[in-house]
Amino acid sequence: MSKKERTAIQPTREENYAEWFQQVVRAADLAENSEVRGCMVIKPWGYAIWENIQKALNEMFRETGHRNAYFPIFIPKSYFEKEAEHVEGFAKECAVVTHSKLEEDGKGGLKPAGELTEAYIVRPTSETIIGASFAKWVNSYRDLPLLINQWANVVRWEMRTRLFLRTTEFLWQEGHTVHETSEEAMEETLQMLEVYARFASEFLAIPVIKGEKTEGEKFPGAVNTYSIEAMMQDKKALQSGTSHFLGQNFATASGIRFQNREGEFQHAWTTSWGVSTRLIGALIMAHSDDDGLVLPPKIAPSHxxxxxxxxxxxxxxxxxxxxxxxxxxxxxxxxxxxxxxxxxxxxxxxxxxxxxxxxxxxxxxxxxxxxxxxxxxxxxxxxxxxxxxxxxxxxxxxxxxxxxxxxxxxxxxIYERALKFRQENTVKIDSKDEFYAFYTPKNAEQPEIHGGFALSHWCGCPDCEEKIKDDLKVTIRCIPFNQDEEDGNCINCGAQSKRRVVFAKSY
RNA sequence: CGGGAUGUAGCGCAGUCCGGUUAGCGCGCUCGGUUCGGGACCGAGAAGUCGGAGGUUCAAAUCCUCUCAUCCCGACCA
Incomplete structure (x- = not known):
């Protein structure tokens, strides 16, 4: 092997995709693992990308009438308990603050002291704490819509972490809005999904599929969750942004009520939507090559x-x-x-x-x-x-x-390259055998890169979704918008279906 | 939380099985010089509680006990 053929990043994507990803992060000096388990240190070149993401999104949010604000990192446990599904979804990954000070332990160290009467949860998301403020801010239909965004760090205690893709602490933006009617809240939810899709394609040069999440994949506490899904170079899907229609669930839990045009009190309709530093992971895996990072000019820290x-x-x-x-x-x-x-x-x-x-x-x-x-x-x-x-x-x-x-x-x-790659790796599959073959690695020694997006029929029942997940680790990424009705049979059970959904292995 | 592995210089490792000079190697770092159109070279140098505690021994990175931490594989997730 001559020196000329050496790639800057070793191993190559083909050789070991997961390791390649880590080496790209390191070679580009974007971030490193912290001494704190599961947390990352974002270095200047990586943080500058985040700042550019913030800048572009802030302008877009401004155009849609949103304003930035900031709410506490600590959420009283009692707030959190108000929405049952929400609790169930996040309870297993919450960092909990129970003490307010430290005392000498008599052995040269320190021990927690001053136990709090009510524990605080370090926000894994802010619906409940923001809801508490919104309940005070909203009194009349004249106060609506209320359109707020917050840039913040959040903590979700994850078992296994990977730089940018899944870390215990990460940075994100969370929009929270309150509306007078269900229709208006739904419109907002879809509008923000559209903003994300536009941002991904115009700035990150990443084509995305917009769609709705299935019942099993939606945000805990939401009525509907919508997402943008991108294909990485290992043909897996990366959920790159989500927008939730929360119905009146959180308004009820937090007491966000207003007097409507008829003078009656009613609960408001809310939404929330967010993108995180995971987008940097998306950026890396969508465009980079065996010589390292490839940045779209519109988001590059320097050109x-x-x-x-x-x-x-x-x-x-x-x-x-x-x-x-x-x-x-x-x-x-x-x-x-x-x-x-x-x-x-x-x-x-x-x-x-x-x-x-x-x-x-x-x-x-x-x-x-x-x-x-x-x-x-x-x-x-x-x-x-x-x-x-x-x-x-x-x-x-x-x-x-x-x-x-x-x-x-x-x-x-690079946008067109990514789009072409996705198109080449997206197939319509109508037979169960073919579906299983598609998601079975051909090369047992390097099984990482295989599969892609499969557009297949699904009857809509959670059992079929679950079965495929158990068998293949393949999930329904979304029920895509803009598709024509089409008769078909569920890829798992064969029952009648009117629509195709996007199946893929995912991050 | 279950199964497996690993802790030796900033990073990557050898040495451990079979205890024995001053614990090595590569990369990086510092200084000096030569280089510079496709990942340079020469010379000199700094840098280590061998994860921690206890034990066995004349002698421990090496053997024994305990402990801590990290990584990988599984169940959960933006």
Whole structure:
């Protein structure tokens, strides 16, 4: 094996997908495991991606009339107990605060003391604590709709964790709204799902399937749950955002009542919806390759790495002068509403080392400038979505235009690549044998990557859903929107069905 | 919470079975120099309570007991 064929990330996706994912996170310096079990430390390059996600979503939420606010991290146990299904769904994974101080234990350590009269739960989600405030804020139909969003950390005590995909503590955004009518709340629920779908495709360059969750997969306490589902490169589904129609369940539990237009008191209708740092996991698994992270320009922390190459002081001077001119020329540059950032990397490392550093970090464009380029008044530009050695010589005067145009092309290209991948791995299956064969790995030694999305009929009964889950670990990801009615037979029991659903293995 | 494994330098490991000089190796790090258009090289250097406690022994990373932690595999999950 020659050195040229070596990939920056080892193992490759094909060799060991799970390990590849971890190595990409590490190579790009996005995050690391904390000393605290199940928790992650998000490092600057990873956090910058999150900040860009926040920025884009904040603007979208603003356009739909939502405002940001902040509620306590501690939820009194009694609030939590008010919604039975909600309790059942989250009880097993709650961190509970029972004491308010520490005392010396007489053995050189400390012990909890000052037991609280009522335990607090560290929020796994905030419906109940926000509901308590909403109950006070809402008195009249004139107070509605109430459209609030919160950016926060939440804690769910998970058994097994993976950076960005499932951690004990994670960051997210949770929207909570209150409405006068059921119709309006449902409209809101679907509107926000649409916002998520648009955000995923336009900014993250990830195509998603919108649909409704089955009874078994819905949010504890919700009437209906809707989600966007994305396909990762190992052909598994990743739930990337959820929007819940909560009916009057939480309004009843929290006492969110208002006087309607007829002067009567009634419970309001609420929704909640969220996306989390899991989106960064989606980003990684949707686009990255065996050389590391690949970032869509509209969400990348920085867009262009400039790598000057020189051997001595004389070369250094002319090369750096040109590099600085390029940095200068990008001041104020934008792609759509996103500001374009550059990184001038003249660290005392070999040029190839600096190049690979930025490849692994997923920066969309690299500009190399050496003495030869200075002589010809041009630079070499490489796109991250193409091979690491595919470089284009560009005249100095065209550099900015070329880069801005190319950043747009990269954004489009990686979206289309992801869409094509999903289409190629989505199949209609009507026979049970075929369905089971589809989800049975062909290569026993490397069973990770197989299957895909199966569009199959389902009769609607939880038993059939459960049976397939038990047999194959395949679940119904969603009942997709926008599909025509079609006669068919349930993939498990053969009963009459009017619709296909999306089956897949999932994260 | 059940089954399996592992704790030795920042990271990855060897050494443990069969106790015996000053505990090694690779990567990384620091300093100096040569390099720089596809993951450089040379020289010097710093860095270790061998997970913890107790025991056996002239002698323990190595044997015994207890303990703690982590990872993998299963049931639950954005």
């Amino acid at each position: 262009i790495a400039i790598v000057p190459i020189y051997r001595d002081d004389a070369e250094r001077e002319v090369v750096m002068a040109m590099a600085n001119r390029i940095v200068e020329s990008f001041k104020g540059a934008r792609i759509d509403d996103v500001r374009v950032y550059t990184e001038l990397d003249n660290r005392d490392l070999t040029s190839s080392e600096r190049n690979w550093y930025w490849i692994k970090k997923g920066i969309p464009l690299r500009i190399e400038i050496g003495p030869r380029d200075v002589a010809s008044n041009s630079v070499m530009i490489a796109r991250r979505d193409l091979g690491p050695r595919e470089k284009q010589s560009v005249e100095m005067e065209n550099v900015v235009d070329y880069c801005l145009k190319t950043l747009g092309e990269i954004q489009k290209n």
